Amino acid sequence: MLAACSSKPPRPETPSLPSPPPATTAPTWPPLPPVADWPGDTAPLPAPILRGRSQWIPVRWNELPGVGQDALHEAWNAWMRSCERPGQTWGQLCAEVRRLSIASLEEQRAWMIARLQPYRIQPLPGQSASEGLLTSYYEPMFEAQRQPSAAFPIPLYQPPATLGQRKPWFTRQEMETLPQAQAELAGREIAWLADPVDALVLQIQGSGRLRLTEADGSQKLVRLAYAGTNDQPYKSVGRWLLDQGAIRDATWPGIKAWTVQNPGRVRDMLWANPRMVFFREEPLPPFDAGFGPRGAQGVALTPGRSIAVDPQSIPYGTPVWLASQGPVTTLARLVLAQDTGSAIVGAVRADYFAGWGPEAGDFAGRLKQPLKMWALWPR
Template identity: 45%
Template sequence: MSSMSGRGARAVVAAILGSLAACSSPPLQPPQQPPSREATPAPVARPAPASAEPRAASRWTAVDWQALPGWGGDDLLAAWPALRAGCQRPAPGWAEFCARVALQPPSDAMELTLLLMKHLRPWQLAADDGSTTGLLTGYFEPLLQATRTRQGAFQWPLHALPADPALRRLPRRDIDGHPRFEALALAFVDDPFALLQLQVQGSGRLLVRDASGAERLSRVAWAGHNDQPFQSVARALLDRGEVADATPRTLSDWARRNPAQVRDALAVNPRVVYFREEALPDASIGPRGAQGVPLTPGRSVAVDRSIVPLGTPLWLDSTEPWSPGAAPTPMRRLVMAQDTGSAITGAVRADFFWGWGEEAALRAGRTRQPLRLWALLPQGLTP
């Protein structure tokens, strides 16, 4: 950790801003207020890449480091593991910068700040209509109790991906009780809504109890889905007045009180996610995101990869998750684009990975805040 105080670090950041401006391409002057369509310079439209994957509509505007709210106040060393992981699979144009990252870890936060400011340049992201404010949500890695065989309350299976495409595309209602799916069951859990939440999150941890009573922790990762549309089971129950809210505890309590209605309730959502099981030798390592590297709690985000290439460092300007009775607290930090999600679409859109455990679940459930984003690209690399 850096020995420099936050006030001292910010003072040094302010001092080096001027020196960096002289050795890089001339920066644009930052606006004094949050950028608007009229206040910003003419933006750069992001062209379609050479790959077959089209780029969604977005705008990228080069700005000065001073335009990043709170820059100099983040503990950048906390982002170093995510940055280093992202450089394991660098995006095109990042080889030189990632070689510097691999050469020597920074001794303190100021050294890392200088590295970023010398070799990268910030670009503010905006939607095609010029809007620079989007949405931040959160996700986490749930933990479920499980058994290897169907027994007692453990009646709800997680399935491996079927090899047969026709079998793979069956809707949820046709999968439940299907004889060919019995052999694809990886494990059985005791809470159908916890399983549904696992499918929404895309990965999770299983605490599996065997016949002897011994427990083993493993991870289940996303392996595919059945190509059916997603429908919210919680919304259907809310609309019918079956539950007062959609919290995990409320939904699980409803399932325990209404066991005969659970299958019909779940069938409202025809989409099923399939998993593969992985060993978990180190419980402190996060799941692998779409970039193929482990996610870092509090420093990895899911983005729309048609706009933001995976492996891109991002400066995030939002607020801490909502808490009853509390005033909004700024959340401004360096994060890495290392994952994707079907609901994560648009230029100013991110899903924040909080980690695992009860606190992560609570924070993820409360994360729904306004967001502004800046992408940090190597000098000379244009969007």
């Protein structure tokens, strides 16, 4: 131990994305034990709950696909994060959640069955019972410089001082062409990227990590967190390219390939989306590098265990059993509702936080498949 203390700490590495379960097109859930083998789950079921845009139908624990096979300790880290801002409903249970962080899988499972009631989440009565949808998002990671250069000419901005005085603020095109907008952005640059498409990805995801080279040549890892927008509508550049007949593959690799082949039209593509996102810089110490940015609940997101939901259907901090089967992956696990997004609307709708870096970006870009969800609510 003393010898270890004499060495310099290693440069923090980017944690890898937890490996998702093997992909399969026709998965089958493992057999589940009967109700009698689940102590504490024999009481009469409570009444359904109407909540915002959803209705919650009470079910038995053994109706949850794969419920006996999840590594609950992985979800417990995300759960303890939620307990940093638990709200009125979960405040009383959080002391028990913390004590169980070092408990066995059997103890954690027995506590959940005794203390929580599963509810299948459905659309409100009378609404279309369409299939749920699971998508994914991630935290991009790029090389950046503190000062502009020929190789790093694309700025990322903190909010301008006049942002709240003008709604909507200048469009993306106006920010690049109008002297007034440029004057109000002067000095608000946080960092500079090499590729305008990378900047757009960062703005669409709402946060990201930068391996930032300072003016003196030193490097550090920082996070850019969402700090506001210009209040202009979001328009998909992929949709614009498809409408132009420019591409058939509207994934980010396809879009970037098109920009390489058509450098003279990149600005037109970017201007098709008038929305601009502004950021604030946050330190990213090694002990916090294993968590994502703060979600709408106000707590750090956990890769593979945090989801964005419609808060009018599922309150922040709610543990959710998520099940999804599709061509990209099979998921059956405990997750926490800790974030939201403008496109996350509806009862059975979730955005799965995949982590950060290229591997997470590839996974997030491909995930779009059916979804079922169960809220786990205090008895």
